[in-house]
Amino acid sequence: xxxxxxxxxxxxxxxxxxxxxxxGGTGAGLLVATALATVxxxxxxxxxxxxxxxxAAGLGAVWLEIGRKLRxxxxxxxxxxxxxxxxxxxxxxxxxxxxxxLALGHPSIAQxxxxxxxxxxxxxxxxLHASKGIxxxxxxxxxxxxxxxxxxxxxxxxxxxxxxxxxxxxxxxxFVLAIVARAFAWRGYxxxxxxxxxxxxxxxxxxxxxxxxxxxxLVVLLLGYFVAPQFAPAAVMLAAAAALVTGWHFxxxxxxxxxFNQGFALPRLPVRGGR
Numbered sequence: 001x002x003x004x005x006x007x008x009x010x011x012x013x014x015x016x017x018x019x020x021x022x023x024g025g026t027g028a029g030l031l032v033a034t035a036l037a038t039v040x041x042x043x044x045x046x047x048x049x050x051x052x053x054x055x056a057a058g059l060g061a062v063w064l065e066i067g068r069k070l071r072x073x074x075x076x077x078x079x080x081x082x083x084x085x086x087x088x089x090x091x092x093x094x095x096x097x098x099x100x101x102l103a104l105g106h107p108s109i110a111q112x113x114x115x116x117x118x119x120x121x122x123x124x125x126x127x128l129h130a131s132k133g134i135x136x137x138x139x140x141x142x143x144x145x146x147x148x149x150x151x152x153x154x155x156x157x158x159x160x161x162x163x164x165x166x167x168x169x170x171x172x173x174x175f176v177l178a179i180v181a182r183a184f185a186w187r188g189y190x191x192x193x194x195x196x197x198x199x200x201x202x203x204x205x206x207x208x209x210x211x212x213x214x215x216x217x218l219v220v221l222l223l224g225y226f227v228a229p230q231f232a233p234a235a236v237m238l239a240a241a242a243a244l245v246t247g248w249h250f251x252x253x254x255x256x257x258x259x260f261n262q263g264f265a266l267p268r269l270p271v272r273g274g275r
Contacts, residue, residue: 010134010259018255019061021124022248025146027054028121029154029178030161031094035114036170037158038107045102047161048110051117051154052098059091083130087123094120121150128254136198136258141189146251148185152178152213153247156240164233172236176221179243183214201258205250213246 030051038044079085097113125143132138155175186206193199217239224235
């Protein structure tokens with residue numbers, strides 16, 4: 001790799017880091033949707049278990065990036081300044097509450113787990129925002145975008161796992177609000193990002209996010225509920241799949257293909273003197 005004043009694409013966080021933001025965000029969103037569903041849906045345990053597994057898989061992918069695997073414990077040593085440390089502690093709380101909810105079967109514990117999961121995905125957004133050398137990550141609005149994307153993906157996955165939402169409409173309402181919030185979050189983030197290589201890398205996936213992952217699901221849901229109610233469950237699942245896949249594609253692009261370094265300026269260049 002050659003370095004110079006022009007921005008270059010970072011290589012330290014690869015597809016394994018992107019997997020953490022993708023699966024971890026989706027798993028956290030699924031736990032939030034499950035927390036909302038526990039009030040009326042008795043079969044919430046499988047969804048909660050899948051959410052925990054997704055977060056564990058995402059963190060495991062990050063662990064694979066570490067050269068010395070046993071050094072992973074060092075992530076717990078800096079809670080006052082590191083959002084990675086806070087994410088790790090949030091994950092411990094998520095796993096502890098999730099395991100307790102599965103063992104005891106109390107919906108109130110699952111709801112507490114949903115709150116912890118919401119903080120987990122918030123930490124993920126703050127991790128990116130703290131990466132000051134990457135304009136696409138440090139830009140104002142990245143945290144709401146990451147949170148809205150995780151909630152949209154997770155609530156969409158809940159629809160797929162329950163074949164259309166099951167016995168309660170709360171996760172479906174969360175899904176609709178999340179995909180709309182995700183679209184507005186992208187607009188605000190894009191306005192702050194400005195023109196350049198990161199925006200050029202993000203725009204194709206963002207178009208899919210807005211058109212296929214937001215507009216199309218809303219149209220499908222409206223048709224399914226008000227034009228052909230007999231197809232409503234299928235419409236919900238189709239909308240959920242579109243929002244989930246486009247969200248994953250966008251986050252993979254954000255971490256692996258739009259993460260250009262800032263580069264550096266050379267206000268003065270050395271000049272070899274001569275006689």
